[in-house]
Amino acid sequence: MKRTVQKALGYAGAAVFMLAFWEGMSLLLHSPALPVPFDAFAQVVEQFDKLVPQFGYSALRVAAAMAIGLLVGAPLGLILGRSRRADLVFGPLVFLNYPVPKVVFLPVLLVVLGIGNASIIALIAIILFFQILVTARDAARAIPAASVLSVRSLGADRWQVFTQVVVPGAMPEIFTALRIGAGTAVAVLFFSESVAGSTGLGWFVFDAWGRVRYSEMFAGILAMALLGVLLYEAIELAESRVCRWERAGR
Amino acid sequence: MADVRIDALSVTYHGVDADVPALGGVDLTLADGDSVAIIGSSGCGKSTLLLALAGLLAPTGGVVEVGGEPVSGPRLHTSLILQDFGLLPWKTVLQNAELGLKIRHHPVRERRAHAMDALERVGLSEFVHLFPSELSGGMRQRLALARALALDADLLLMDEPLSALDALTREDLQDLLLALWRDRKHTAVLVTHSIEEAVYLGRKVLVMTPRPGRVAAVVDNPGMGESAYRQTEAFYEKCAELRRLLASEGALHVGGVAS
Numbered sequence: 351m352k353r354t355v356q357k358a359l360g361y362a363g364a365a366v367f368m369l370a371f372w373e374g375m376s377l378l379l380h381s382p383a384l385p386v387p388f389d390a391f392a393q394v395v396e397q398f399d400k401l402v403p404q405f406g407y408s409a410l411r412v413a414a415a416m417a418i419g420l421l422v423g424a425p426l427g428l429i430l431g432r433s434r435r436a437d438l439v440f441g442p443l444v445f446l447n448y449p450v451p452k453v454v455f456l457p458v459l460l461v462v463l464g465i466g467n468a469s470i471i472a473l474i475a476i477i478l479f480f481q482i483l484v485t486a487r488d489a490a491r492a493i494p495a496a497s498v499l500s501v502r503s504l505g506a507d508r509w510q511v512f513t514q515v516v517v518p519g520a521m522p523e524i525f526t527a528l529r530i531g532a533g534t535a536v537a538v539l540f541f542s543e544s545v546a547g548s549t550g551l552g553w554f555v556f557d558a559w560g561r562v563r564y565s566e567m568f569a570g571i572l573a574m575a576l577l578g579v580l581l582y583e584a585i586e587l588a589e590s591r592v593c594r595w596e597r598a599g600r
Numbered sequence: 601m602a603d604v605r606i607d608a609l610s611v612t613y614h615g616v617d618a619d620v621p622a623l624g625g626v627d628l629t630l631a632d633g634d635s636v637a638i639i640g641s642s643g644c645g646k647s648t649l650l651l652a653l654a655g656l657l658a659p660t661g662g663v664v665e666v667g668g669e670p671v672s673g674p675r676l677h678t679s680l681i682l683q684d685f686g687l688l689p690w691k692t693v694l695q696n697a698e699l700g701l702k703i704r705h706h707p708v709r710e711r712r713a714h715a716m717d718a719l720e721r722v723g724l725s726e727f728v729h730l731f732p733s734e735l736s737g738g739m740r741q742r743l744a745l746a747r748a749l750a751l752d753a754d755l756l757l758m759d760e761p762l763s764a765l766d767a768l769t770r771e772d773l774q775d776l777l778l779a780l781w782r783d784r785k786h787t788a789v790l791v792t793h794s795i796e797e798a799v800y801l802g803r804k805v806l807v808m809t810p811r812p813g814r815v816a817a818v819v820d821n822p823g824m825g826e827s828a829y830r831q832t833e834a835f836y837e838k839c840a841e842l843r844r845l846l847a848s849e850g851a852l853h854v855g856g857v858a859s
Contacts, residue, residue: 500680504704505703515688595731598730
């Protein structure tokens with residue numbers, strides 16, 4: 351309870367600071383491209399009925415993409431981290447593709463999957479897949495040999511070592527990858543929605559921009575920020591449930 | 601039955617640049633219920649010997665038998681206790697204690713009962729829902745012991761289990777180890793850096809030479825197991841004897857390369 355209050359106060363403080371900064375910059379710039387916060391919030395209220403469904407589209411897309419990236423990337427990364435043979439075969443494949451900016455594949459995805467949800471989700475999922483895979487691989491490698499040894503001495507087979515030691519041992523790092531990935535996901539969401547569709551917050555912002563309705567655009571940006579915060583907090587909540595030991599002894 | 605027979609055991613690690621001989625022909629025989637402390641300088645292969653006994657490392661040459669059977673993998677009633685990391689940080693005290701039984705697919709109720717018994721014996725029954733990070737160093741070692749007890753181990757292999765503890769906690773746990781050994785009559789192999797600990801807990805004390813490890817001497821220690829052995833003249837004499845032996849062992853190898 352105390353933690354929740356502390357957290358709320360933290361967000362409130364950050365919001366006040368950002369709003370003051372924004373207001374200051376807006377007055378300083380004196381340009382329609384950066385409206386004062388009040389105008390943006392007025393648009394949030396005015397466009398509320400339009401914003402809510404777009405928010406819903408975007409949230410579902412990001413959530414689906416993160417789930418796919420996690421469910422495919424994490425197990426694969428853990429396996430690569432623990433099996434030298436698998437790493438020899440698939441490691442180079444991963445690292446060959448890892449530095450390529452995946453957004454350049456959006457045109458290809460549009461051809462294969464068409465305009466809409468599938469392309470947007472696929473693009474974000476591919477990017478998160480690589481981020482999570484590389485983190486999970488390193489985390490699996492860093493698991494202390496003594497942990498594995500002690501469980502093996504109890505008679506554990508490879509699968510039991512994997513489920514009892516590797517998976518929980520790498521879990522905190524995987525959550526870190528997810529948190530970092532949440533930021534990337536929202537950024538890519540904006541790009542892909544503005545190119546590959548006519549729904550979602552990315553499209554909302556891009557559309558308002560095209561119509562030179564800057565206050566409306568910032569209403570969309572505020573909604574995106576909210577989406578990011580909700581994702582981040584959802585991941586935090588999941589981690590505190592799954593990795594209870596991390597909070598112990600502190 | 602957990603009698604131990606080690607015959608001409610040698611282990612060579614394949615290093616990055618060269619092969620590293622860790623053990624160069626070790627012989628050791630232990631009767632069921634015996635207790636041996638292994639002492640020697642760092643890198644004399646003490647831990648390697650334990651890993652081979654635990655079935656976690658295939659010998660390069662020689663024979664390792666426990667209970668009359670050659671060791672080819674982890675044995676059902678052998679328990680290995682490591683200095684640290686032996687406990688899984690993501691499992692609670694109770695989950696750590698019952699881990700061995702879980703891995704062996706014992707039913708939940710049975711393993712819970714065994715683990716609770718074991719935790720009771722080491723004095724941790726009030727802390728079952730804590731995580732290892734919430735325990736003191738001494739309590740963690742007690743938990744590692746409880747895991748071995750829950751498995752009903754008849755061979756306890758301990759790799760410097762107490763070396764990270766402060767002096768008082770250490771004596772406390774030495775007493776616990778001794779009490780459990782006298783009570784349960786398991787076979788115990790303890791690797792240690794401490795002369796006093798070796799004399800207090802080993803009915804035999806094995807002195808090993810530096811790399812590649814060999815048995816330099818086996819010191820019989822019949823006084824071990826008596827209550828208040830630590831306060832007796834015999835204890836001090838035994839420690840002094842061991843210290844002389846170790847010194848001469850070190851002196852033998854100064855600047856020399858063990859062949």
